Amino acid sequence: MxxxxxxxxxxxxxxxxxxxxxxxxxxxxxxxxxxxKPTSGTVSLGGRAIDYTNRRALREARDRFAIVFQQYNxxxxxxxxxxxxxxxxxxxxxxxxxxxxxxxxxxxxxxxGDKLNAYPDELxxxxxxxxxxxxxxxLRPDILLLDxxxxxxxxxxxxxxxxxxxxxxxxxxxxxxxxxxxxxVRQVSKKVVFMDEGRMVEIGxxxxxxxxxxxxxxxxxxxxxLRH
Amino acid sequence: xxxxxxxxxxxxxxxxxxxGAWISFQxxxxxxxxxxxxxxxxxxxxxxxxxxLRGLVNAYTAFFMNTPQLVQIYFFFFALPQAGILLGPYExxxxxxxxxxGAYSAEIQRAGFLSVHKAExxxxxxxxxxxxxxxxxxxxxxxxRVLFPPLSNHYIIMTLGTxxxxxxxxxxxxxxxxxxxxxxxxxxxxxxxxxxxxVLVTIVASFLLLLLxxxxxxxxxxxx
Amino acid sequence: MLTAFFEEIPAFFTYYNGLFLLxxxxxxxxxxxxxxxxxxxxxxxxxxxxxxxxxxxxxARLASILYVEFFRRVPFLVTLMIVFxxxxxxxxxxxxxxxxxxxxxxxxxxxxxxxxxxxxxxxPLKQWEAAEVxxxxxxxxxxxxxxxxxxxxxxxxxxxxxxxxxxxTALASQIGVIELTxxxxxxNNKGYSASLVFGTILILYFIISYPLARFGARMEKRLAxxxx
Numbered sequence: 001m002x003x004x005x006x007x008x009x010x011x012x013x014x015x016x017x018x019x020x021x022x023x024x025x026x027x028x029x030x031x032x033x034x035x036x037k038p039t040s041g042t043v044s045l046g047g048r049a050i051d052y053t054n055r056r057a058l059r060e061a062r063d064r065f066a067i068v069f070q071q072y073n074x075x076x077x078x079x080x081x082x083x084x085x086x087x088x089x090x091x092x093x094x095x096x097x098x099x100x101x102x103x104x105x106x107x108x109x110x111x112x113g114d115k116l117n118a119y120p121d122e123l124x125x126x127x128x129x130x131x132x133x134x135x136x137x138x139l140r141p142d143i144l145l146l147d148x149x150x151x152x153x154x155x156x157x158x159x160x161x162x163x164x165x166x167x168x169x170x171x172x173x174x175x176x177x178x179x180x181x182x183x184x185v186r187q188v189s190k191k192v193v194f195m196d197e198g199r200m201v202e203i204g205x206x207x208x209x210x211x212x213x214x215x216x217x218x219x220x221x222x223x224x225x226l227r228h
Numbered sequence: 229x230x231x232x233x234x235x236x237x238x239x240x241x242x243x244x245x246x247x248g249a250w251i252s253f254q255x256x257x258x259x260x261x262x263x264x265x266x267x268x269x270x271x272x273x274x275x276x277x278x279x280x281l282r283g284l285v286n287a288y289t290a291f292f293m294n295t296p297q298l299v300q301i302y303f304f305f306f307a308l309p310q311a312g313i314l315l316g317p318y319e320x321x322x323x324x325x326x327x328x329x330g331a332y333s334a335e336i337q338r339a340g341f342l343s344v345h346k347a348e349x350x351x352x353x354x355x356x357x358x359x360x361x362x363x364x365x366x367x368x369x370x371x372x373r374v375l376f377p378p379l380s381n382h383y384i385i386m387t388l389g390t391x392x393x394x395x396x397x398x399x400x401x402x403x404x405x406x407x408x409x410x411x412x413x414x415x416x417x418x419x420x421x422x423x424x425x426x427v428l429v430t431i432v433a434s435f436l437l438l439l440l441x442x443x444x445x446x447x448x449x450x451x452x
Numbered sequence: 453m454l455t456a457f458f459e460e461i462p463a464f465f466t467y468y469n470g471l472f473l474l475x476x477x478x479x480x481x482x483x484x485x486x487x488x489x490x491x492x493x494x495x496x497x498x499x500x501x502x503x504x505x506x507x508x509x510x511x512a513r514l515a516s517i518l519y520v521e522f523f524r525r526v527p528f529l530v531t532l533m534i535v536f537x538x539x540x541x542x543x544x545x546x547x548x549x550x551x552x553x554x555x556x557x558x559x560x561x562x563x564x565x566x567x568x569x570x571x572x573x574x575x576p577l578k579q580w581e582a583a584e585v586x587x588x589x590x591x592x593x594x595x596x597x598x599x600x601x602x603x604x605x606x607x608x609x610x611x612x613x614x615x616x617x618x619x620x621t622a623l624a625s626q627i628g629v630i631e632l633t634x635x636x637x638x639x640n641n642k643g644y645s646a647s648l649v650f651g652t653i654l655i656l657y658f659i660i661s662y663p664l665a666r667f668g669a670r671m672e673k674r675l676a677x678x679x680x
Contacts, residue, residue, distance in 0.1 A: 062585050073579060075579055087587075090596065296622035296657055299633055303651065309646075311647075384525075390527075427526060431525065
């Protein structure tokens, strides 16, 4: 149950959502891509509200978002290359040869140029996640949604994924990130939103929220996080 | 199509048919129980028996699981008299179904026995359970929980299998349907109603078995 | 009994009886094979209907559920009778073999629908969701992602069902299909020793069913091990 959420993301901005488990951060991302249906409130993209009950509007909205899941959600029956290339070709109808070239470039960008023909079960978690990122980028989204993309990874694999995301940040990709990696959040975000129990509690620049939280809940959370 | 459906004529026979369903139930129930006993012995033999015993039981299960129940009953009904064993239709059906059920039950139970993990047995040993306690508190509940769904499913299948008793003149549900058909010639209506009764009976049976499983053995199961 | 048994063997195993039995065996296998293949296609269709979304398709989904539940809970003999008399009343002029095949098909469809549905559900929800947000249509999801993974879960039980149904075809003898059981009754009525006749029929069924069952088990093991 989400309530009382209101914030905006400008083009080229990176907004991070932080908060305890179950605070609704992932749910919010899922609502944006239509996996959970909103019962009230509006989501606007480029000034126009999205009607999630209308099939065509939903398709158009999904066209402009791309989401990377915590569990990578790669298609197990396809190689890394095909995972990245398939949607642009089959859904957006782009030229297959062109897309393949682009897919190779994207996979090289995330450091997996040598794993083009590997299947997901042959890749480590970190590698799979980077394929997932490449796959999302191949869709040329307006906004990239990252749902706790490092939370399912072994610690030593986290850095490689965060490095890829940092690269995207430097290139000016608009992103909405849900994460527990506070150092990373501080480094890349323009705005940080602290959520708790489905509500937006605080919003502001990373320095403010992370170092000088105003509300009690935020302070509690930061204390717990920063303890280790 | 110059044939109109007259369900009215058939509906008066429903009580007669339902009584037949009761007989179907009896046959299925008895055969299932008998099959369980045979299955238990068979499964035990397969797990702990010597080479010859295992071979015998394997031959038994392979034979009864790879041949039609109908022909098995035909054999008991027509062939046994040659050896001096005269069986009435009801007995032939019952024996045939019991032996058939025994083979399937043995396989199901064997799979259940095999599902007991060594880890559970080791845990019981470390707690200090005697053999009897281990069996009662650890093995039996586990096996019952594992076996309940497939055995319930098998029971439902057997309930449907009782319909072939009609071929031998037994007056269970399908047999009575044939009788009513011979009397009224409202074939489609009768057999549709009969089908409906089977659907109802098996739905109720499935539901009751589900409740039983949940209550007795804490077996999880979807109602729908 | 035993001496009569052995005396009869040469008289029983004549060329004509052998041919009769062989043709009947072909019909037994054919009945199950044709019925199950056509039934599989129908069942596949029903399983896909279950996947449709939206209020408009609710009746279709309901029909699918009811169809499956109905034909799984009615004995083959009763289904056979309904189809037989329905064909008679509609003056369709079908042969008894066709009537029996239609019955097999109807029942096979309901069991297959469940098998296929289980196959679809064996593909993790995450992959369905990933495909959903990338705007794949249902047809694309099934063709590109789901079926390539689900078929391994679908094939073994479907094959098992086909083999098991070979035994159920014995009931087709009741409407006059000249398959193995029917031949058994004919030869028994002709006066041959019942134990010889039915013993032979049982052995013939065994010869057909047992090797196929073993093959199915081996195939299942092989599929479980292979990856892609």
